Amino acid sequence: MRLYDQTFASRLMLGTALYPSPQVMADATRAARPALLTVSLRREGAGGGGFWPLLQALCTETGARLLPNTAGCHTAREAITTGQMAREVFETEWIKLEVIADPETLQPDPFGLVEAARVLSEDGFKVLPYCTEDLAVAEKLLAAGCKVLMPWGAPIGSARGLNNVYGLRVLRARFPEIPLIVDAGLGVPSHAAQALELGYDGVLLNTAVARADDPVTMARAFAMAVDAGRLAYEAGPMAARDMAAPSTPTVGLAAL
Numbered sequence: 001m002r003l004y005d006q007t008f009a010s011r012l013m014l015g016t017a018l019y020p021s022p023q024v025m026a027d028a029t030r031a032a033r034p035a036l037l038t039v040s041l042r043r044e045g046a047g048g049g050g051f052w053p054l055l056q057a058l059c060t061e062t063g064a065r066l067l068p069n070t071a072g073c074h075t076a077r078e079a080i081t082t083g084q085m086a087r088e089v090f091e092t093e094w095i096k097l098e099v100i101a102d103p104e105t106l107q108p109d110p111f112g113l114v115e116a117a118r119v120l121s122e123d124g125f126k127v128l129p130y131c132t133e134d135l136a137v138a139e140k141l142l143a144a145g146c147k148v149l150m151p152w153g154a155p156i157g158s159a160r161g162l163n164n165v166y167g168l169r170v171l172r173a174r175f176p177e178i179p180l181i182v183d184a185g186l187g188v189p190s191h192a193a194q195a196l197e198l199g200y201d202g203v204l205l206n207t208a209v210a211r212a213d214d215p216v217t218m219a220r221a222f223a224m225a226v227d228a229g230r231l232a233y234e235a236g237p238m239a240a241r242d243m244a245a246p247s248t249p250t251v252g253l254a255a256l
């Protein structure tokens with residue numbers, strides 16, 4: 001998978017929040033071998049500073065790139081400032097851009113998102129925006145400088161899977177050259193496989209692994225599902241049809 005100027009062996013991006021302990025988070029990351037590990041500046045600012053050396057060591061060990069996010073931001077101004085602070089703290093110009101509109105669904109605010117994406121891109125950031133599958137917003141984010149789009153599968157933390165398969169399919173078809181990552185709302189590995197089977201370049205998830213009874217095993221299961229989904233996509237899945245078609249030849253069947 002190629003995002004901006006970097007090629008990644010893995011198509012999985014993993015969050016680092018909500019785990020029962022830092023040790024479990026580290027073990028799950030080792031099991032998943034993700035391309036990118038997300039981290040929230042707010043967590044660091046809220047006393048999670050001890051977490052940073054652990055993440056740094058994990059990135060060195062696994063080869064993952066750190067991806068700070070602007071989680072919890074509700075305006076473009078907040079997200080821009082958070083992004084700029086994250087660049088200083090985490091020493092990276094990569095940023096997962098979240099501007100949240102609705103407190104209940106955590107649906108992204110398309111207006112704030114496009115505005116923040118434009119300002120941060122002009123400031124040299126590599127912006128990965130958390131968006132919906134809306135085509136017009138996607139166009140505007142690309143025009144604002146984003147080279148990757150991350151439409152939601154479902155609301156963050158909902159574990160609902162791909163809520164709008166039609167919309168995700170249309171988005172994929174409309175932008176065949178743009179790396180697309182399904183971000184948020186995945187609950188089980190088959191959801192991730194489905195995203196990859198649709199031709200999505202990767203998935204970003206957190207809650208489904210962190211809140212599993214056994215996060216380490218679930219991390220491994222998601223990594224396997226991502227690989228399986230991609231392999232299936234490359235193999236060219238047959239189209240579904242309404243009518244039955246016998247898979248055993250009927251020609252030459254003995255008449256009874």
Ligand SMILES: CC(=O)[C@@H](O)[C@H](O)COP(=O)(O)O
Pocket residue numbers: 014015016017038069071096155156157158159183184185186204205206207208
């Ligand atoms: C880690 C992160 O960036 C989350 O905000 C992300 O959107 C994942 O969502 P889930 O927790 O639903 O997998």
